[in-house]
Amino acid sequence: MSEFTDYLPDIFALLGPISIRRMFGGHALYHQGLTFGLVFDETLYLKADAENAGDFQALALPRFGYEKQGRWIDLPYYQAPDFILEDRDLAASWASKAYAAALRTKPLKPRRNSKRASKVSSG
Structure with a gap:
């Protein structure tokens, strides 16, 4: 990790x-198991x-994105304002909103296929 990521x-x-x-060449920030931030190129x-x-x-x-196979792909992450890096209260507020966004977009866990007996009616 870098000095920057060590500070977060x-x-x-x-x-x-x-x-x-x-x-993927950067870092992901997690809180309670959910990704709420990314760090790329410091x-x-x-x-x-x-x-x-x-x-x-x-x-x-700016929104975070990358190029893949000649196409630009945007991800639902935006550059954090620099001023939050100097104020823990502001950092917590912005991170809390990012974590809330992660909660709202949290993928549903796949359901197990239940083995239900099919009823076949003979008529």
């Missing part, structure tokens, strides 16, 4: 414990959805 658990301390794991991105994307857009912050 401290700045997000008011949110609660976070873990950071390597992912830049922090936070999870967004319809409820909090406007906060990022109001500050003209």
Whole structure:
């Protein structure tokens, strides 16, 4: 990890414990098992959805994306505003909204196929 990623658990301390794991050339930030942030090229991105994307857009912050096979792919993460990295209260607020977005977009666990007996009526 880098000095920057090593610093993130401290700045997000008011949110609660976070873990950071390597992912696709960057790092993913987790809180209570859900990804709420990404770090690529020493830049922090936070999870967004319809409820909090406007906060990022109001500050003209770029959305995270990458190129794959000649196509641009946007992910639901926006660059975090720099000012949150110097204020634990603001960091916790923005991270909390990102975590809430992760909760809202959490994939449903696949259901097990139940073996139900089929009723066949003979007529």
